[in-house]
Amino acid sequence: MPAHPSGVLHAGPSPVWLPEPDDVNELMPSLWSKHTVKKDGVLTVCGHSVQDVAHTFGSPVFVFDVDDFQTRARDFAESFDREFAANGMTARGYYAGKAFLCTAVARWATEAGLGVDTCTLGEMLTARAAGVDPGRVGLHGNNKSDAELEMAVSWGIGRIVVDSLDEIPRVERIAERCGVTAPVMVRVTVGVEAHTHDFIATAHEDQKFGLSLASGQALEACKKVLKSPHLDLVGLHSHIGSQIFDAEGFILAATRVIRLRATLQRDFGAPVAEVDLGGGFGIRYTSQDTPSSFADMARKLARAVVRACEDEDTDLPNVSFEPGRAIVGPAAFTLYEVGTIKPVHTENGVRTYVSIDGGMSDNARTALYDADYSCTLANRRSDAEPIVVRVVGKHCESGDIVVRDEYLPSDVSAGDLIAVPDTGAYCKPLASNYNLVPRPGVLAVEEGRDPYWIVQPETYSDLFATDPGFDPALLEGDV
Ligand SMILES: *Cc1c(COP(=O)(O)O)cnc(C)c1O
Secondary structure, three states: OOOOOOOHHHOOOOOOOOOOOOOOOOOOHHHOOOOEEEEOOEEEEOOEEHHHHHHHHOOOEEEEEHHHHHHHHHHHHHHHHHHHHOOOOOEEEEEEHHHOOOHHHHHHHHHOOOEEEEOOHHHHHHHHHOOOOHHHEEEOOOOOOHHHHHHHHHHOOOEEEEOOOOHHHHHHHHHHHHOOOEEEEEEEEOOEEEEEOEEEEOOOOOOOOOEEOOOOHHHHHHHHHHHOOOEEEEEEEOOOEEEEOOOHHHHHHHHHHHHHHHHHHHHHOOOOOEEEOOOOEOOOOOOOOOOOOHHHHHHHHHHHHHHHHHHHOOOOOEEEEOOOHHHHHHHEEEEEEEEEEEEEEEOOEEEEEEEEOOOOOOOOHHHHHOOOOOOEEOOOOOOOOEEEEEEEOOOOOOOOEEEEEEEEEOOOOOOOEEEEEOOOOOOOOOOOOHHHOOOOOEEEEEOOEEEEEEEOOOOHHHHHOOOOOOOHHHHOOOO
């Protein structure tokens, strides 16, 4: 194996997709939130330098650009509204709270014109605490508890998405007991599994969600709901995957769901008002990723729904969507401090491992999904030549990788700050206390205002509160 041209110490297997940057100090703006820039080499968001942030709030910390989130949420709501209206339909977005939810985020999402999609009691309680109108809340889940269904029904949420035949009589009994008619959607498994540029179209899907279209279960579920005086079939639902860049998978799913809707209308005289096409809109984590704009996606999907309805000779539905990642992912970056630097000799040369003060406990996606992230040296400029590094966490696990491959200046050293963009979605919600580390907080930043927590960092008291054998007196003093 030949050594890297810049010498064996700077070698290390770099992936084909990762080009060496012209200037390793520069940000690639499309990877960063709206108000994140570099000033004299220092990463700054809404006028707050990361050095000030780290000094005042510590690290690791999720740094959340509030205006970026709000702008993206509004852009989604307005783009889908506009493109569907142009085709004679209404389109509604429900922010998928599982991507990241706290009361502030629920409030901002609704202020931007989105509803809130939940899948547990905890997520519903958060939306409720944020003052979200229950009519704009949905509940998903393949195994909802009685407590969850009771809260959904008694609070009066706008849509309970049923996910199994078993669930239908359970919702029915609860609705009857509460003396209401519960609004129900049926989650249809359409046999489309989509990811980035590919999708797989099959008749059957071997996974836990939804009711299969091909086996007739979806139709059976709809008939059960229609028969019940305590249930109202308000819609059909499909969610085909995540981190999707192209419209084709959604279009095929829409076509299949609209065919079922037309069957219900034609053969059972049952008009179904709404079709929900789920979430899964992709974002740019690295230069490999090429997501569509909301406007482009909305235009293609609106036209496809019109075409499908023409083919089925049926009227146009109201359409809804559940974007999570695409709204919140790019809004935050994670700030870490560098500790150990270790050159490791590999078959392809030396790989430099840069260890930071967090890891898989605050970002499980690299370990869990083989996800790629990017990062930058955040506290200073450097004229040192770029080398490919691997950014790893502090946990007792060799899979504890945050950024698999990235160029950083070769003089990166202990005490430097590193920022990893696009960690707003599925990082904080998947965070764990692995190795008994407290989970980091989420710090909101806005122009002209001091940063403030929207989720506070856990303390050691929080961490040990659940261990009855832990003497809290140990934490007095400077721990
Ligand atoms: C996860 C999920 C979403 C959101 O997915 P994103 O990839 O974050 O947009 C929407 N709807 C359902 C049913 C989901 O399970």
